[in-house]
Amino acid sequence: MQVVAVRDDPGDPGAPVWEGVPSETVALAPVPLDAQPNEYIRTSWASRPYGSVREVQVAATKRGETLFVRLEWTGSGAERREFTDGAGVFFPSAEAGDGPTTMGSRAAPVRLWLWRERLAVQAGLPAATDLVSRGPGVFRPSEDGAASAPVGAVSAQAGKAWTVVLSGPAGAGDRMGVAVWDGANEERAGIGAVSSAWIALDGNASQTSKKEGQ
Amino acid sequence: MTTIAVEQSVEGNAGAHQAGQVAMVFDLNKCMGCQTCSVACKVLWTGEEGEEHEWWMTVNTQPGLGTPKGWEEMGGGIKDGKPVAGHQPSRAEFGGGWTFNYEEVLYGGKGAGAHLHPVDPGDGSTRWGMNWDEDQGGGEYPNAYYFYLPRLCNHCTHPVCAQACPTGAMYKRQEDGVVLRDETVCQGARFCMEACPYKKIYFNYARNVAQHCILCFPRLEVGVAPACARQCPGRLVFVGMRSDPEGPIHKLVDEWGIALPLHPEYGTEPNIYYVPPLAPYRLNEDMSIDYENPRIPPEYLESLFGPRVHDALGTLRSEMERVRAGGTSEMLDTLIVYRWPELFGPFTTDPAGLDRRPEAVAVSLTTKPAS
Numbered sequence: 001m002q003v004v005a006v007r008d009d010p011g012d013p014g015a016p017v018w019e020g021v022p023s024e025t026v027a028l029a030p031v032p033l034d035a036q037p038n039e040y041i042r043t044s045w046a047s048r049p050y051g052s053v054r055e056v057q058v059a060a061t062k063r064g065e066t067l068f069v070r071l072e073w074t075g076s077g078a079e080r081r082e083f084t085d086g087a088g089v090f091f092p093s094a095e096a097g098d099g100p101t102t103m104g105s106r107a108a109p110v111r112l113w114l115w116r117e118r119l120a121v122q123a124g125l126p127a128a129t130d131l132v133s134r135g136p137g138v139f140r141p142s143e144d145g146a147a148s149a150p151v152g153a154v155s156a157q158a159g160k161a162w163t164v165v166l167s168g169p170a171g172a173g174d175r176m177g178v179a180v181w182d183g184a185n186e187e188r189a190g191i192g193a194v195s196s197a198w199i200a201l202d203g204n205a206s207q208t209s210k211k212e213g214q
Numbered sequence: 215m216t217t218i219a220v221e222q223s224v225e226g227n228a229g230a231h232q233a234g235q236v237a238m239v240f241d242l243n244k245c246m247g248c249q250t251c252s253v254a255c256k257v258l259w260t261g262e263e264g265e266e267h268e269w270w271m272t273v274n275t276q277p278g279l280g281t282p283k284g285w286e287e288m289g290g291g292i293k294d295g296k297p298v299a300g301h302q303p304s305r306a307e308f309g310g311g312w313t314f315n316y317e318e319v320l321y322g323g324k325g326a327g328a329h330l331h332p333v334d335p336g337d338g339s340t341r342w343g344m345n346w347d348e349d350q351g352g353g354e355y356p357n358a359y360y361f362y363l364p365r366l367c368n369h370c371t372h373p374v375c376a377q378a379c380p381t382g383a384m385y386k387r388q389e390d391g392v393v394l395r396d397e398t399v400c401q402g403a404r405f406c407m408e409a410c411p412y413k414k415i416y417f418n419y420a421r422n423v424a425q426h427c428i429l430c431f432p433r434l435e436v437g438v439a440p441a442c443a444r445q446c447p448g449r450l451v452f453v454g455m456r457s458d459p460e461g462p463i464h465k466l467v468d469e470w471g472i473a474l475p476l477h478p479e480y481g482t483e484p485n486i487y488y489v490p491p492l493a494p495y496r497l498n499e500d501m502s503i504d505y506e507n508p509r510i511p512p513e514y515l516e517s518l519f520g521p522r523v524h525d526a527l528g529t530l531r532s533e534m535e536r537v538r539a540g541g542t543s544e545m546l547d548t549l550i551v552y553r554w555p556e557l558f559g560p561f562t563t564d565p566a567g568l569d570r571r572p573e574a575v576a577v578s579l580t581t582k583p584a585s
């Protein structure tokens with residue numbers, strides 16, 4: 001995927017700058033049940049379908065030292081009660097050999113920029129968080145997140161369609177994975193849909209640091 | 215840097231190499247349902263935004279649906295060594311934490327035409343509350359009955375909540391067995407709420423973290439008993455180390471067998487115990503006393519405390535008979551609590567004598583220690 005360098009701010013999902021940026025359709029699949037981090041989650045989701053969003057349109061731009069990833073998908077549109085919709089992009093460390101389907105591992109953690117739709121009562125929370133993932137749902141705050149450029153997100157919803165632009169330091173990586181969570185289906189943590197292969201980010205490689213995502 | 219337990223057994227981070235276990239015993243024969251324990255906890259720990267509906271300590275009338283509404287039917291726990299899928303209680307099922315139409319009543323110009331009422335934010339939370347079915351109880355006149363059941367996190371020996379947490383934010387402290395959550399790590403996945411069979415974990419929507427009773431651990435660390443125990447005017451809450459052979463906990467639970475865990479079949483081995491309630495005898499239709507049957511059905515108590523409840527009640531009755539006959543009973547003397555500090559085992563420090571409130575350090579201490 002070509003990361004297009006842009007001058008104008010691409011932070012808003014509807015920004016005109018995105019019109020000239022090519023996008024790719026990325027297939028998603030449920031995170032494998034047997035990869036879930038504990039027996040409770042494997043048991044409680046054994047007979048429940050999840051990972052209901054099966055494809056997402058992905059585009060990427062870079063403005064200065066900030067990478068912008070735009071994700072578009074059609075959700076279920078069902079009423080969300082306890083859990084909200086979400087999306088994220090993963091960046092593996094340079095040494096990571098596994099695919100994104102397990103959201104990283106203890107041996108090969110990945111950097112996760114996570115957006116979740118916020119409820120009105122959550123107005124004080126950031127739209128996106130900078131995390132390190134060591135497996136499906138094994139998320140922790142990134143310890144060097146405060147030292148680097150902040151991770152952000154701006155979202156727009158039209159009917160069942162979501163468009164989310166995640167942004168963060170361009171040095172996050174030269175490959176990424178994508179995940180989407182359907183809040184109406186109570187998807188969260190490792191219960192969600194994820195891309196099966198890393199997406200190469202052409203034009204972002206020069207910014208890659210091996211320290212990121214570790 | 216903290217360590218993540220990515221794959222945990224049903225044991226969670228619990229028990230096997232634990233140095234000690236703080237436990238509590240509630241004598242239900244003395245609980246009058248005054249909610250002082252609930253309020254003491256509320257004032258101390260859950261007064262911030264997002265915590266309005268959180269009552270880490272609750273007292274419910276039994277029989278009843280309790281809080282969250284119908285919690286005993288929500289699953290979770292451990293069966294045959296395996297975790298059991300459970301339901302995450304919703305905001306509506308907990309209820310409470312209401313806001314009221316003060317603006318309309320006080321400043322709306324409607325005079326007596328406006329009445330104060332809770333305003334439902336659209337989630338149904340005004341249709342239930344932490345003590346909604348107070349004093350309804352069970353049975354029919356003249357044999358209606360009820361009793362009060364205080365509940366808090368059981369700080370279980372097998373905390374299935376911690377086992378279900380994908381991030382490793384939850385853990386059981388080695389030194390005293392208190393089950394805690396590192397709120398800087400919690401991502402709000404809420405599997406803990408599903409897995410807990412007692413449904414005593416709440417979700418703070420404003421902060422996106424789950425929360426539950428911390429057994430007042432900053433107070434324990436400086437020798438002060440938890441607020442719910444210390445504030446109880448009925449002198450019914452014992453606190454101590456389970457393994458202390460001279461302490462009341464060990465005697466009530468292990469030596470005399472009159473303090474029992476709630477719903478032992480849930481499989482998590484709670485460390486909160488209850489002395490089950492005795493009851494008046496039933497009345498016959500002619501209002502004569504039926505000396506053969508207590509008003510609280512024994513089968514109902516068995517459904518709460520397991521089959522050992524019958525022996526526990528039998529022991530209590532026989533001790534009472536002994537005292538009535540002129541004898542003495544260490545067991546009854548212990549339950550009467552002639553001297554208030556005897557309730558608190560090693561946690562008898564008066565917080566008023568401390569230089570600073572122990573609760574003031576709690577925020578920093580909720581971070582999981584390095585292992």
